Amino acid sequence: MAGAGGRRAGAVVTGAAHELVFGMGPDPAVAPDWPPLSRAELDPVLREVGLGGAADLEWRSPRPLSAACRVRTADGRVVVVKRLPKALRTPEALGEEHAFADHLRANGIPVPVTFGARHGDAAVRGRDFSYEVQSVGVGDDRYGGDFSWTPYLSVDHARAAGRMLARLHVAAHRFDAPPRPARPLLSRLHTFGPGDPISKVADLIRQRPAVATFLAARDWRTDIARVHLPHHRRLAPLLDDLEPLWTHNDWHGTNLLWRGDGPSSRVTAVIDFGLSDRTTAVFDLATAIERSAVDWLAIRGGGAANVRFDQIRALLSGYGEVRKLTAAERRALPLLFPLVHADYELSEIDYFLSVVPGGNPENAEIAYRDYFLGHTAWIDTPAGHSLRNALA
Incomplete structure (x- = not known):
């Protein structure tokens, strides 16, 4: 959730002990509240939605209020995985959002598809987190490094x-x-x-x-x-x-x-x-x-x-x-x-x-x-x- 997106611009430092995310206060980039997603964590999540595990993490989001990444699966597909603490969103709460997105998609709005868990939940249910798995939307992410309250490019x-x-x-x-x-x-x-x-x-x-x-x-x-x-x-x-x-x-x-x-x-x-x-x-x-x-x-x-x-x-x-x-x-x-x-x-x-x-x-x-x-x-x-x- 991007509005949820962080209030300051900041670079993402890849390969560091932890990756910086957008800050809300005077610092443009801060240590995240949530640890970054790892391949070991993603493997069972992707298997649960029938995508065969994780092969490569291609990008991690700099937005601070949850952890998200773009990942290439073992069967060659590219998806986006977002991890949300259950205190923020349970699978049932995510189901409310997905139902609205499904309605819009059925009525002509280009919304990425969500992969449901095999047991029927809208998201994969972990011990402390919910995991949302979605297809990558069509088009260019021209604002991927920008923060909320950024003007349009034109x-x-x-x-x-x-x-x-x-x-x-x-x-x-x-x-x-x-x-x-x-x-x-x-x-x-x-x-x-x-x-x-x-x-x-x-x-x-x-x-x-x-x-x-x-x-x-x-x-x-x-x-x-x-x-x-x-x-x-x-x-x-x-x-x-x-x-x-x-x-x-x-x-x-x-x-x-x-x-x-x-x-x-x-x-x-x-x-x-x-x-x-x-x-x-x-x-x-x-x-x-x-x-x-x-x-x-x-x-x-x-x-x-x-x-x-x-x-x-x-x-x-x-x-x-x-x-x-x-x-x-x-x-x-x-x-x-x-x-x-x-x-x-x-x-x-x-x-x-x-x-x-x-x-x-x-x-x-x-x-x-x-x-x-x-x-x-x-x-x-x-x-x-x-x-x-x-x-x-």
């Missing part, structure tokens, strides 16, 4: 990404699975959906003990009332007019594969449904803009936002070529944007404190202060107002 890529996102939303209709339960690393329209956000966070605290302990040390009610609730009050009257829809929720260049250049650029595969859930189409569109159009890392360091207005226009134009926004969606887009990241950041706090071995309170604090609060607060700056006006 306005042509932004436009092509918008077209494919609209196709995905059209294909997602009639997939009627219920919303997913609260888990670490999920992007949802829940806390700032219909209802009272303070009560929603109180419910989350009752469900997720690590979040409860973290927020107990902070005046979170006052923070939310000051930073988020003014935006939610403006959005709330529109929420009932937004059609529920299962969505990708982590749409940016690193989760797409590509062919062609310039105006002929096109998306040839969509990957990583780890943050998918039942939200609404305009939530996914706002997320796509949040992931690619603002230099959040520069803002965090006191620099300029470097908003890519050209790419926002191109993405929205490409989207509109395939699917027109409803009147309610057009009104909701600039109002939803300040809140679109919030549920993910709460779930990221949960991940850092309940899933990472030993916990990582420093990263949890970054997620709360700089992202959960900081991104919304930036919208109330002159630069943030300019972006919100561009979405109106």
